[in-house]
Amino acid sequence: MDERxxxxxxxxxxxxxxxxxxxxxxxxxxxxxxxxxxxxxAYPIRDGIPIMLMSEARKIDD
Known part of the structure; x- marks a missing residue:
């Protein structure tokens, strides 16, 4: 199953x-x-695991 x-x-x-x-x-x-x-x-999910680190988060500009 595709991760997305x-x-x-x-x-x-x-x-x-x-x-x-x-x-x-x-x-x-x-x-x-x-x-x-x-x-x-926005915090990424990698291999089904949420990465809840601020250093890994993407800033949402919109």
């Missing part, structure tokens, strides 16, 4: 929070990342 077609377990999404804001995250399947709208950061 995988879904994030909803239970995992309930547990994970942004390390900066401690706020909720949303899953963007197209980019395969977890997004903190509050912090304007």
């Amino acid at each position: 077609t995988r879904r994030v377990d909803p239970k995992l999404l309930e547990l994970l929070v942004c390390p900066l804001t401690k706020g909720r995250l949303s899953y963007r399947a197209a980019e395969n990342e977890l997004v903190s709208e509050k912090a304007r950061l």
